[in-house]
Amino acid sequence: MTTAHHDVPGVRSVIGVDAGTASLREADHLIHQLLEGLGLPPGTIACTHLVRTDARSGVAVSFAVRGEEAAEEAWRRLTGPAGPVSGAVLGERAYGPEQAVRVAALAAAEHVRRSGGRAVVYPGVERLSGTVTVADLPALTAIEDVVVVGSPSPDRQGPDPATSVITRDHVRPEWRDGRLTLALVPAAAGALAPFEVPNPTPCCADHV
Structure with missing residues (x-):
């Protein structure tokens, strides 16, 4: 997307x-x-x-x-x-x-x-808690592109904007080709979740 x-x-x-x-x-x-x-x-x-x-x-x-x-x-x-x-x-x-x-x-x-x-830390990161939708990611934050790992999208449309994203209060996009891009993976019940799990950085759970 x-x-x-x-x-x-x-x-x-x-x-x-x-x-x-x-x-x-x-x-x-x-x-x-x-x-x-x-x-x-x-x-x-x-x-x-x-x-x-x-x-x-x-x-x-x-x-x-x-x-x-x-x-x-x-x-x-x-x-x-x-x-x-x-x-x-x-x-x-x-x-x-x-x-x-x-x-x-x-x-x-x-x-x-x-x-x-x-x-x-980036504009809007504080809004990404609990469950949001794919559409919320670029609408509420500086995230520009959303991709699903293992599901290439040649037309760059990405996942359905209405799909739920379980943030786990830990959303870390990366710069790719000049754009802030978030990688997602499939989660339970048809939802998506950020590729990076929060386990590597539990000390910062209270910051985001």
Whole structure:
């Protein structure tokens, strides 16, 4: 399913962060910590990125922040004496040791290109609790495409818009080919559910 979906208007600045997190659970927790600690505004899109370099395997995070002033304030807090990260990048600016900066830059580049990244926080995510419909996903949130794993849709129409989606209060779309795309799988009684189950990140159940 695809739509001419709205996005939150305004230019976004992308900040990449490496704090040495090793798992999705840790990275999800870090995202919620930083959203609060950096005072990031509504409409921020925060993603996790699996990274593998010669010296580091784990998960980095990125934040697409609306408004230059908000991004500058977040950068000031992030790179201050009490900054909670090992490495960070914003545009051409870098903070931290070379290896951490490299990882942060990889995450930021994926988000800028919208070629990768698993969205943890995005416009409308707070509306995805309990059971919704396929039609609700693009109507209420920044999700643009919906696909069912194992059921290709050449016409990009996707599943029936009226189909129920059991969110399990854990909906993590990913950037694919420039669009925020949610993968679903069949669930009980003809319903669908997000491909990713909440088990990897139980610590963040209260955040979403």
